[in-house]
Amino acid sequence: MSQIAIVYDESKQRKFCLLEAQGSLETDSASGLQGQRDFATIERLDGDKVHMKIGVHRVQGSVVKLKKPFAVLKKRSDECTTTSDVCYDIEAIIKEKIIFKMRPDVVL
16 A cells, blocks of 8 residues: 655745636747746735736736635655655645636726
C-alpha cells in the first residue's frame, strides 16, 4: 500500500483566491493565458465588491466565502523525510472565491 505525506508549514503559506467567471477569458497570444502570471488587475473595494480590469475591459464581481476550503498541493521533487512514498506540500488554503456574473464594461 502506498503512503502519502502531506506537509503543512504555515510560515510558507501564500494567499490564493478562486476566480469564477460566467464566460471565458481570451487573449491575442498564441499560447493563451498559459504561463502568464499577470493578466489582470483586481481591486477589492468596500465590503465584498471587486473590480477586475483586463486590457480595456472592467468587470464587477463579489467575494464569497467557500463552504469548504480547498488546499493547493505541490508534489515534492526531492525525497521525503518520512517513510511515505510521495510527499506533498500545502502551498495555500483557498477560503474564498470571487464571482463575476456581469458583462464587462469598456474603459477608455
